[in-house]
Amino acid sequence: MTRLWLVSILMHAGLLCLVTPAVQADIYRYVDSNGVMHFTNTPTTSEYSFYLKESPPAGVKKGAFNGSFDEIIERHASANRLEKALVKAVIKAESNYNPKAISNKGAQGMMQLIPETAREMRVADPFDPEDNIRGGTRYLRKLLDLFNGNLDLALAAYNAGPGAVRQHGGIPPYTETRNYVQRVKGFIDVYR
The missing domain is CATH 1.10.530.10 (Lysozyme)
Known part of the structure; x- marks a missing residue:
């Protein structure tokens, strides 16, 4: 019974990987007055600064404009x-x-x-x-x-x-x- 349950979970996880779109976002961070680092991909204040550029997964086109504006x-x-x-x-x-x-x-x-x-x-x-x-x-x-x-x-x-x-x-x-x-x-x- 446990083995069948594990196989079912793994199959569902595999299906989710097939239908979940690849997501890419730049990461921003800020350090508050207590020294705590905050990270987000959707900065809402100017306290955040650019931290990390996430590259698209292999095989995914980069941006709608392919780098040209x-x-x-x-x-x-x-x-x-x-x-x-x-x-x-x-x-x-x-x-x-x-x-x-x-x-x-x-x-x-x-x-x-x-x-x-x-x-x-x-x-x-x-x-x-x-x-x-x-x-x-x-x-x-x-x-x-x-x-x-x-x-x-x-x-x-x-x-x-x-x-x-x-x-x-x-x-x-x-x-x-x-x-x-x-x-x-x-x-x-x-x-x-």
């Missing part, structure tokens, strides 16, 4: 009258093309949209490449229009916020922002 970038760059090289450069500088990126300030996705900007640009899922790039390109267009097409000021505003650019009457004197503008412009040259 060119079509999405082309479509949204064109729709927002932006140079494709600019959009690629911002994505490279912001997230290095990681759709699941989260900054220590809470910016999310490939174009690192803070939640307030994501809401303003009507981004429902900042971790969805299509939604994130759509919102990020709309925001870039808005900043370029706000600063009369001045790329340096628009990039500075993308990094530090438009209020900081207005307050300082130009690129704010923040090392991070000044370096960011130069990095993005360097990437634009690479992508042209």
